[in-house]
Amino acid sequence: MPATTEAQEIAERSARIMLGGDLASAALGMRLEHVAPGRAIVSMPVRADMTNGFQLCHGGLVAAVADTAFAVACNSYGEVTVAAGFDITLLESARLGDRLAAHAEERARRGRSGLYDVSVVRESDQAVIAEFRGRSRSLGRPIG
Numbered sequence: 589m590p591a592t593t594e595a596q597e598i599a600e601r602s603a604r605i606m607l608g609g610d611l612a613s614a615a616l617g618m619r620l621e622h623v624a625p626g627r628a629i630v631s632m633p634v635r636a637d638m639t640n641g642f643q644l645c646h647g648g649l650v651a652a653v654a655d656t657a658f659a660v661a662c663n664s665y666g667e668v669t670v671a672a673g674f675d676i677t678l679l680e681s682a683r684l685g686d687r688l689a690a691h692a693e694e695r696a697r698r699g700r701s702g703l704y705d706v707s708v709v710r711e712s713d714q715a716v717i718a719e720f721r722g723r724s725r726s727l728g729r730p731i732g
Contacts, residue, residue, distance in 0.1 A: 595625045599664035603628070605732045606663050613656045616649065620660065626694030626704075628660035631711070634686040645682035654706040654720035657690035662702050662724040666731050669702065674722040680715055687711040690720075700726040 591599065603623040607613060613630075616638070621629040632653040634645045654676060662669045682688055692706040702724035708717050 591625045598666040599623045599625050602663050602666050602731045603660050606660065610656070612652070616652060618653060618656055621689065623660055623664055625664050626661055626697070628657045628664065628692045629689055630657040630660060630692075631687055631689045634682050634684055634688065636684055639684055643684065645684075645686065645688075647676075647678050650678060650682060650688065650708055650718050651676050651720065653688050653690045654692075654708050654718060655722070657692035657706050658704050658720065658722040658724075661692035661694060661704055661706075662722070663731060668727045668729050668731055669724045670727060672701070672723040672725040674720055676718055676720045678718050680710070680717040682710060682717055688717070692722075700728065702726070 603620055616632055618630050618632045621631050630653055638645050638649050640646045688708055689711050690706050690708045692704055694704050696703040704722045706720040710717055
């Protein structure tokens with residue numbers, strides 16, 4: 589179901605404010621591709637300085653792009669929301685030159701708690717390389 593204009597504006601404003609101060613995601617070359625209430629897509633290129641001793645993308649950086657997409661999605665309602673925890677399953681390796689896209693989607697939101705799933709895909713072949721499940725907690729105060 590499409591978001592109302594007001595809900596979409598809140599999601600976009602929240603993402604702009606949050607990512608505007610997110611130096612870690614910026615340093616990793618992450619880019620917001622899409623945001624809507626409870627949803628986000630964030631992409632990240634795999635650079636040479638992101639690879640491990642086997643010349644594969646460091647798993648922690650795969651988690652980082654998933655975590656950023658999760659953060660954008662769970663903050664899309666205009667309320668400061670933080671991670672209460674997450675789990676990630678790495679299914680395939682990413683390599684130098686790959687571009688990853690993390691697709692976050694809200695599964696449940698009750699009171700101050702939320703549950704979000706994020707699929708990280710390699711854009712060149714759409715292979716799912718990781719599945720991430722994040723648990724969020726709203727702090728009850730507005731963003732900005």
